[in-house]
Amino acid sequence: MQVQSKMLAFADFSHILAQADVPTNPSEVHGLLCGLICIGHKLDGKFWFDAALNTLGVKSLVCNRELIIKLYDATCRQLSGLEYDFQLLLPNETESFTEKAIALSRWCKGFSYGLEIAEVALMEHLSDEVQDALCSIAEVGKLDFVNIEVSEQDKTAYQSVVDFVRTSIIMMYAELMEIPTEIAGFSSAKLIPLH
Numbered sequence: 001m002q003v004q005s006k007m008l009a010f011a012d013f014s015h016i017l018a019q020a021d022v023p024t025n026p027s028e029v030h031g032l033l034c035g036l037i038c039i040g041h042k043l044d045g046k047f048w049f050d051a052a053l054n055t056l057g058v059k060s061l062v063c064n065r066e067l068i069i070k071l072y073d074a075t076c077r078q079l080s081g082l083e084y085d086f087q088l089l090l091p092n093e094t095e096s097f098t099e100k101a102i103a104l105s106r107w108c109k110g111f112s113y114g115l116e117i118a119e120v121a122l123m124e125h126l127s128d129e130v131q132d133a134l135c136s137i138a139e140v141g142k143l144d145f146v147n148i149e150v151s152e153q154d155k156t157a158y159q160s161v162v163d164f165v166r167t168s169i170i171m172m173y174a175e176l177m178e179i180p181t182e183i184a185g186f187s188s189a190k191l192i193p194l195h
Contacts, residue, residue, distance in 0.1 A: 027103040028110035030089035035114015038173045079173045109141035133168035
């Protein structure tokens, strides 16, 4: 029996956050979740929601918990699957370049924050290639796409950056899953989806 790993759509997650009066980009929340997953945090509900609430700057998140769990489950399955079908939660191709670029930057910012809040020294356990990739991802998270003029070259480069980030996350996850827990100081057990 094949396990479904379909990702919750960007627009659906955006709608969930809007209903909860959370003025943030869904990509940033997904990036945060991916950072937590990569360093071994299981979504026990409280930890993830507390981390998300802190990031979003809100005191309560009244939304459809089942859809949040669906996002978590799909992400775990994609990262740990053999098909390498992990995808960043980004707007679809019909959206403007600026909106897609902002979402990519926010995803990277959220991912970096997810790694930071774990308070784990990761770099010494990762290959040079993945360390360089993490530095590049952090730089993408700092970019300001609101006040730039967009060229055709930028539009072409966007997909290359998305592919680079996606591949880097898969490589990082794989490397971290190989590190013994007692050496790394964090849980490196493969994450099991909640449902």
